[in-house]
Amino acid sequence: MNPTIDLLNNHRSIRTFKEQAVSQEIINTLVTSGQAAATSSFIQACTVIQVENPQKREKLAEYAGNQKYVQSAPVFLVFCADMNRHEIACNMHNEQMKSGFTEQFITATVDCALFAQNVAIAAESLDLGVVYIGGIRNKISDVCDLLDLPKLVYPVFGMCIGYPDQEPEIKPRLPLPIVLKKDSYSNIQDSELLADYDKAIRDYYLSRSGGNKDMSWSEQIAGMLVKEARPHMLDFLQERGYLLK
Amino acid sequence: MNPTIDLLNNHRSIRTFKEQAVSQEIINTLVTSGQAAATSSFIQACTVIQVENPQKREKLAEYAGNQKYVQSAPVFLVFCADMNRHEIACNMHNEQMKSGFTEQFITATVDCALFAQNVAIAAESLDLGVVYIGGIRNKISDVCDLLDLPKLVYPVFGMCIGYPDQEPEIKPRLPLPIVLKKDSYSNIQDSELLADYDKAIRDYYLSRSGGNKDMSWSEQIAGMLVKEARPHMLDFLQERGYLLK
Numbered sequence: 001m002n003p004t005i006d007l008l009n010n011h012r013s014i015r016t017f018k019e020q021a022v023s024q025e026i027i028n029t030l031v032t033s034g035q036a037a038a039t040s041s042f043i044q045a046c047t048v049i050q051v052e053n054p055q056k057r058e059k060l061a062e063y064a065g066n067q068k069y070v071q072s073a074p075v076f077l078v079f080c081a082d083m084n085r086h087e088i089a090c091n092m093h094n095e096q097m098k099s100g101f102t103e104q105f106i107t108a109t110v111d112c113a114l115f116a117q118n119v120a121i122a123a124e125s126l127d128l129g130v131v132y133i134g135g136i137r138n139k140i141s142d143v144c145d146l147l148d149l150p151k152l153v154y155p156v157f158g159m160c161i162g163y164p165d166q167e168p169e170i171k172p173r174l175p176l177p178i179v180l181k182k183d184s185y186s187n188i189q190d191s192e193l194l195a196d197y198d199k200a201i202r203d204y205y206l207s208r209s210g211g212n213k214d215m216s217w218s219e220q221i222a223g224m225l226v227k228e229a230r231p232h233m234l235d236f237l238q239e240r241g242y243l244l245k
Numbered sequence: 246m247n248p249t250i251d252l253l254n255n256h257r258s259i260r261t262f263k264e265q266a267v268s269q270e271i272i273n274t275l276v277t278s279g280q281a282a283a284t285s286s287f288i289q290a291c292t293v294i295q296v297e298n299p300q301k302r303e304k305l306a307e308y309a310g311n312q313k314y315v316q317s318a319p320v321f322l323v324f325c326a327d328m329n330r331h332e333i334a335c336n337m338h339n340e341q342m343k344s345g346f347t348e349q350f351i352t353a354t355v356d357c358a359l360f361a362q363n364v365a366i367a368a369e370s371l372d373l374g375v376v377y378i379g380g381i382r383n384k385i386s387d388v389c390d391l392l393d394l395p396k397l398v399y400p401v402f403g404m405c406i407g408y409p410d411q412e413p414e415i416k417p418r419l420p421l422p423i424v425l426k427k428d429s430y431s432n433i434q435d436s437e438l439l440a441d442y443d444k445a446i447r448d449y450y451l452s453r454s455g456g457n458k459d460m461s462w463s464e465q466i467a468g469m470l471v472k473e474a475r476p477h478m479l480d481f482l483q484e485r486g487y488l489l490k
Contacts, residue, residue: 001274004249004370008278008363029246031425033253035418037362038377041469042462044419053428085423085435086470089463092439095471102482103475107379109351110401113358117282118253121366125249132283134352148429156355173280174289178330180276183298184393190330194337217287218334224286225331226340230348234490237347243488245479 007124012170014129015069017162022074026126030161031077033122037114045108046115047082049147049155050075056146060158063142064135073160078136078143079116081108083152083241099152100244105237112156119159129164132157140236152241169208172200174217194218252369257415259374260314262407267319271371275406276322278367282359290353291360292327294392294400295320301391305403308387309380318405323381323388324361326353328397328486344397345489350482357401368406378403385481397486414453417445419462439463 031048039045051057054071060078061071070076083097083104090097120130136143136158143155173179175193198216205213237243276293284290296302299316305323306315315321328342328349335342365375381388381403388400418424420438443461450458482488 002370004252005274005278005367007249008367009281011281011283013283028421028425029250032418032421033250035421035424036254036256036415038256038258038365038375040377040379042416042465043469044424046424047430048425049430050425050427056428080430084432085439086466088432088436088439089466090470092436092463093467095467097467097470098473099470101474101476102478102488103382106354106382106401106478107474109354110358110379113355114362117359117362118366120283121363122250122253125247130283132285134285134355137348137351148431150430150432153430156351170281171287173277176273176277176280179280179289179291180273180293180295182295183301185292185294185325185395185398186393187329187333187395191333191337194330194333218337220287221331221334222338222340222342224288225335225342225344228343229346229352231346231490233347233351234488243347243479245476 007121010170011124012168013131014164014166015131015160016164016166017069017073017129017160018165020074020163022128022161027075030119030122034115034119037118039111039114040107043086043107043111045082045086045111047080047153049078049080051078051147059146060136060143063139064133064158065138067133067135069131069160070133070158074162075160077119077159077161078147078155079112079157079159080149080153080155081112083108084150087152099241102243102245105242109156116157116159123161127163128161131160133160137230137233140233154237154240154242172204252366255415256369257413258376259409259411260376260405261409261411262314262318262374262405263410265319265408267373267406272320275364275367279360279364282363284356284359285352288331288352288356290327290356292325292398294323294325296323304391305381305388308384309378309403310383312378312380314376314405315378315403319407320405322364322404322406323392323400324357324402324404325394325398325400326357328353329395332397344486347488347490350487354401361402361404364404372408373406374409376405378405382475382478385478399482399485399487417449
């Protein structure tokens with residue numbers, strides 16, 4: 001359609017990077033592009049921590065479930081939902097911020113995600129590769145301690161960035177009629193469409209693994225969602241000043 | 246730097262559209278680009294409702310706080326965080342999904358935001374303009390009823406899309422050193438940087454409003470955050486099956 005749309009559709013997560021460094025100028029360009037994303041009521045609630053310190057990188061890789069590339073990637077950014085500076089803004093006007101609303105959690109989290117997706121696209125447009133690291137939420141309290149995050153700041157995810165040293169295949173997505181509905185949510189067709197998609201994903205994994213990974217999408221999802229999902233999260237966020245009301 | 250980065254940095258919310266229609270082919274292209282975004286553990290937890298029905302559009306515009314462009318924009322999409330199809334996937338394998346975790350709320354919400362930001366960028370690359378509509382969360386229960394959203398599906402935000410009939414100025418963002426920190430969160434400098442930024446935003450509003458809007462960023466934020474923020478949100482989400490543990 002056009003080069004930008006081709007770029008979007010060509011996204012693959014990159015986990016193996018060349019040693020080639022990424023200049024601070026480029027990192028600043030990426031983050032500036034992130035800032036240009038839409039932001040809810042102009043709150044600009046995203047702060048990025050660029051982690052350079054090797055000991056901190058090692059810790060983060062461990063917290064993320066021993067994802068080595070968190071340590072070795074040329075660049076590692078932690079995207080934090082940040083309402084701390086809004087408290088500063090309120091204090092500047094002798095106002096008491098009303099915090100703790102779930103709504104604020106949504107707006108700050110969405111702000112971060114829009115910001116990060118711009119960073120990812122800017123990076124890919126410069127022939128860099130990226131992978132989002134949700135795994136830092138495994139040990140989210142430890143991440144806060146490591147990066148000295150104050151109250152009302154929480155790390156949503158990390159991102160590794162560098163020049164790709166691999167070229168993974170593009171993973172097929174759900175059929176369009178499952179994800180795009182008109183005027184009303186109807187999932188009458190979904191089971192049937194999912195069955196077709198399951199076949200496509202099974203073929204994808206089989207061909208990619210040389211026959212070793214024999215799994216459909218619904219199987220993968222079912223296997224994952226019968227387990228608890230980071231059950232510490234609600235208590236953690238409430239301690240940070242979120243999701244209280 | 247390059248055309249994609251220029252495109253990202255050129256983002257403005259567009260609220261006035263030409264009457265020119267946007268073809269279904271283009272809408273499908275945008276949503277397909279959305280699907281190409283990263284997704285947490287391949288959950289693909291975003292569903293888009295394209296709202297065409299004029300009565301539903303009218304209702305949505307009203308729910309969003311009488312934002313007329315929600316009714317009149319050529320295209321209106323509602324981005325829903327959707328874990329409903331994951332329940333279907335679990336049922337296909339006779340498994341009981343463990344739901345209600347705050348972690349799942351984060352992954353589904355972030356999935357939606359990354360998806361939507363790709364849609365926004367794809368749209369802008371085709372000379373369309375967009376504006377995110379968080380206002381649908383004002384009456385989020387009514388939106389669910391209107392669009393027949395099942396349990397475990399919640400509308401995160403809407404988006405108006407169309408050919409721009411206005412050219413607003415780019416709104417200056419926070420200074421880079423406030424949003425990009427190294428190895429550790431330090432906000433020692435932030436008050437001082439905010440004071441400079443406040444001046445820049447006051448000038449921006451003054452020039453844009455012909456002297457009528459005299460307001461800094463911190464003033465705007467303080468004015469907003471002394472009020473309650475959609476206090477119905479936590480109860481609503483818990484009813485939908487989210488944020489229970």
